[in-house]
Amino acid sequence: MSSPILWIALPFTVGTFILLFINEKYATWIGGTLCALLSLTAFFIPIDTALLLGTLSIKIAPAVQFFGRSFELNTADGALLTIIYGVATLWFFGAQVSGTATRFVSLGLMIISLLTASLAVEPFLYAALLLEVAAMLVIPLLLPTTQKANQGVARFLIYQTLAMPFILFSGWLLAGVEASPTNIGSTTLSGTMLSIGFAFLFSVFPFYNWIPSLMEENSPYASGFLLWALPTFTTIFALGFLDRYTWLRTSPQLINALQFTGVFMVASGGIFASLQKHIGRIFAYATIAETGLILLAFSIQNIDIVILTISILLVRGIELPTWALALSILKQNSNSLKFSDLQGFFRKFPIATISLIIVHLSMLGFPLLAGFPTRLAIWQLMANISPTLLIWLFMGAMGLLIAAVRTLAVFVMTDEESNWKLNEGWVQITMLGLGVSGLFILGLLPQALNPLLKHLPALFERLSQ
């Protein structure tokens, strides 16, 4: 058995099998259990190390050849696989109670396996192609056959497709830059192409206009999954670039661009969120602000860059499924996610509304919640660089806080005679409870992540030196 077969081929095959043969009721259990098993395997069984079970020796080989190219998942990838498949477990178990499109689990498994393949492929540049294939699979997930295609979906497809050529060309140019670093022309060209490619992939301003419309017009759970999966793997892909090319990570122009873009996204995301009257759109702007935070983490010239970035991703992996599930529950029981349709929902769906507000607070960096430690670290590091940056970051956080308060005000806006009811099902309550508990635990005890995070610097050795 080799690691690419276990963490790439197996989920892809199971996803295809579920799509063709399995009832959706069982699909969530099969998908969720498979991801949980893969996550636990990645955590407990080191790749490329012989393990003796009595007389039986087990060893997971790290590589497999495919069309003359290698797919490799090494020992260092174990922690990352644990996180990815652990978060995927949450998404798949939540799918059944979210009432999302029937193909969520099957397509979700295929998407995760393709994205994992993007981590494993050598040369790593080919990841851009796999990211594009995964992005294409997202479309049927977002859009059931009965729903008319909308602008958000079309824009998403356009931007993801435009990203791929820029990344592939820049990668080819970067190889030339490595050979002759004094050639300013090709350095500038490759840097520019790389920036444009990642601007599309990360949906940097002004390319993020599809996110709010997607959240408004499509299933919040499927859209939330997309907003977790693609940025997570894009972040790891981008870390790979920074790790490989020394001149890139030390380039003052790139660092300035990352800081400016990151701060702009945090501030604009927060400010726009405060102006929305649709809680799906607020979710969209909160994720945009968080992507800005990831870009800021990239700009940090510090050995903790890897741990900080992956910590943001890990916390995001708990926040987004919980928030998306709460949104799905509310959407199933109201005409829309507009403020006007959600008045008084606090008394009808107390668990979903409280969970939504707690996750929202975590995403703005509220103390005692999981989002706080990573944001505090970034705020401190940014304060050392420029107090102006910090002011803009606080403006973004304030915008998100205003959005949270407005949402809460809408939820509690009801007459005194309304009765309290618990309309959520027990599975919904369990899933939301798990998510919210996770946020509190990671907020109060951030060191709980240490067993996972301690191995990650080995994945990006040069960045962590």
Added chain:
Amino acid sequence: MTDIISWLAVIVILIATTTLLIHKDWRISLGALAVLYLAMFWHITSHLPFAMGSAKLITGWMVIAILGMTRLNLSNSEEEKKSFYPQGQTFRLALMAIIALASFAAAPRIETAIPGLGVPVITSGLILIGGGIIQLGISTNLLRISLGLLTFIAGFEILYAAIESAILVAGLLAIINIGLSLLGSYLLIAGSPTQETQDEV
């Protein structure tokens, strides 16, 4: 002789891209795309083996078949809808002229910076990329968006074939092309009256 054919291929690509941009009839657009893939095949075989070039040509024509068969089963009401974006053929022709001029001007400079690609290959690649981006920028019609993306990818493939010959890349690009056409078909069908009737049945 090879050079002359390469420049002829550039002209064919320019005409096909312009046709794709200015013609509203989907049949003519798909025909132009088919011709475009033929010219692209010529450019690609100057850098890749004949078999790989043929695979790209067949993929391209499969893409056209998928889109054509889907469009054939849909009514014309979608195309008749008024769009906010500029519709005038003169405007589109002017845009295409700018792209063509920019491509012809930039190609020799790019060839100097990255030797070995060939000026005709670079010119064709840039025309297709520019044409694709214009198509994406001025159209909200889903078939037009698909055609724009396919044109853009075709331009990229011509250029990338000159620098990368891996089978895995060729395979993944073929998957992306077919995937884009399937998605285009899916987006065209999703929510259409035909689909709703089928679901009701």
